[in-house]
Amino acid sequence: MSIRPWVVVEAPDDRGLRRVTVDGETAGSAWSMPELRRILERLGHPDVDVTDPARVHWRGGDSDTWPDRPRRRHTAALLMTAGLLASAVLNAVIGWPDASGAMTFAQRLTGALFVLSAPVQAAAALAVIDHWGKRHSRVSGATVLLGVLTSTAADGLLLLLWFEEREYTPYLLVFMPLCCWSVWALWLLLKERSWKGVTHPRKFAAGVFVSALLTALSLVYSTMYEPTVAPMSLALKAEFGTARADRRLPFVQVPLKLSVKNTGSFSVYIVVDDFTVYGRTADYSEQGSFGVQDWRRSIDEYGEEEAERHVDRIRFAPLSSDRFYEPGVLLESGQEDAREHVFQLPVNTKYDLLHVDLQLTYMRKDRGRIDVAAFGQAHASWRKGVGQSYCRVAGCLGRLVYLGRVWHNNNLINVTRGARYVLATWSAKEGPRYSISPYFTTGKAADAAEEKKNLERFGVSTVQVRSEISVAELLKSIPSPRPS
Template identity: 25%
Template sequence: MCIGFLLTAVLLLRIGWMDSQRALTFGERLAGYSVLAAGLVELIAALATLDYWHQRKRAYSGPLLMAGVGIVFLCSSSLLFLQIGERFTGWSVIGISFLTGSILAGVELVKLRAWKGLRYPGRIAIGAIVPALLAGINLAYTQLYVPTVTAPLIMSGAEFKEASLDSARSVLHVTVHAYVRNNGSVPVYILGSIYWVHGGPANDIHQTTDPSSSFKLIYDGEFVTPAGRELDPGEEISQDAVIDIKDPDKLKLDYEILRTQTEIYAIRRDRMTLPPEYGQSRSSIEALKRDRKWSAGEPGNAIYRDESNISNSSEILNIARGRQSIRAWKLSFPNWSRIELAITPPGGRITFDPHDPHYRKQLIDRYGLSLARGSMDQTPFKMLLEKARAAEKHPAPEQSGQ
């Protein structure tokens, strides 16, 4: 029993120290301090075993043993509860072993009436449990429930700016301004970003992702680089990009208007830690296949892949869920593109099924994945072309300073 208490104390002190210093939320850091306190109780219980099983000079050695066994039971059962639906790991074996040991030890202590050292055990139990329960409910509501239900508010959009022609008048340069802004109170990581420029008839009201749409993709790209950048509440990231449209005089017959729109893929920073390696990991699909790092379950129409290991918001969740890796693919289609994401154990098999309604459920429920489709801007193609020609005929006067 003493060895079991000592092993439990070591584990609890390690987990509690890491969470009290590194957990991402106040509630989880406070939980880390609670785990530290439980580890200290386990140390005291380990010392109490020396008295209880030998001399029994201390009246409180029996109740301390029961408290220690109760903590082992609570911690091991909580660990196994958190692992429901997760992979079976070495921590699962530890949890089962400690749970079994705590039940056997608890039965033995009940037979020996180990609580006899307390004068009023019922009053003490009620006096300790009721205030702790009320404080726990209040803490869970204010520090765990409220932050969890507060969703990120990510705003994004794109708009056309100035246009110009090259010297041969064979290429129209169109500037597109794309931006993303965090209007909420939750910090996020930008896992991926896309902006599209389409051309088509003015009377087509279909979305460009609709197969029946007659709009044609002119260009697509990303405007938040590198991927994985942090976006704090109130912060904005923007970029101006110049799109080249060749043979504009011919295309004005096909493109009555130009459309541009954005899409952002963000994930909560209070649910996970994304290392800088994510933004530096991009590899083309050809390179991945050549290096035999591509699996059959990954999307076949991908262009590139970003990936890195991640850590959860607390050490307790890292233990319960095991090591996790995030992957992001950019998928290319004839008329549009999108980004797909998956979180699996490192090296785990990917089963990509975009038609499964539960495919993104884990990302949304656990990590707060947000997909923000930005506002659309459209402008007549002829108007852009005329502005470019007018700017060429009447260039802006140069300013000089004294």
């Protein structure tokens, strides 16, 4: 008969788990007496008397020493699993729009990193079962730690982006609790040194650091550097054609040739545009004057900064006004469009010059996206009932109103910001107006500094071209009207 006990139950470890050996070979580990009996029963010894020192040897405590707290352990494992799975879903939802449809490679890379972090966190959630269980795998703790570090980095980044504006967003109800959870989870894993099972912990830490650094650099490049340096320009042309006499009326038909070409690297959304033809009248003097007082009076009375020695009191009267595009139209890179507009002018007109002003306001597609379906619909503010819905800001009465949601080019910004809306209004007499603000659907007054910041963030710019022609030159081929 051997003097060595048949069954040996080792002292509890720091979690309360006791290793069990039978005949010198490890048979498993047990949290409690019922679990010990299941191990022995599985080995074909269901009737072992655990209180018999000749059969069972207890080290570091007797058969009543079971310090495991299953409720606390199960609760921690449940919270860890729930947090990892919630963070995985959140990262996949945030990253997928950029990974699948971003305009630039850097933005797609950022989205892909967020999407790829989801399976890492899901794998960590599966490793929780082993790490808070018998720990059969040596790397289960490190896997859980990697998942929690990924969640901490993502949730911390979202929180930092949110603090920049501190606006309400539904995602705040998700990533704010997850941020608190990640701090607790990281503290718990660091406290128990969960990386102990990794063969090369320094290489593991270096890999985590490099991954986090690449993610941060990709985000900074995609949200700040690349949209700033990418070239963007539009070429506009406006010129008068050859006038033709109207056979039935004492008018001439004047063609106006307009063209727009996107010479930039990215597509743009048309926010609003306008072209207006003006007829100029003035008072002429052979002696003339070029004094400062005359120039000041011209500005005060007519708002005209132009100065000529023999011309005074310059005035411009609008003759024809229209739009080249409807708001919301997408103008692709390299696309060129042309249009000819014809307006009427009396043969014996009093105007000496014709002046055309073509201006176009656009938003860069690499900076944001517009809800074209909503923004492309015109709403007349003077119609009954419509003004209450679409004219909640000052200055849109008597104008066509266009309103639609606008999103940033990076979904990380979208989920940490409140909703933004682009507003454009147009009137044939007063020209276009536009703005981007979160307040157009609430009636709250928008701050001018904030509107300016929004316009810069979305890359909203205005380009214009002006052209003049002498009426004498325009009508030189038109026969003079016969005296009545």
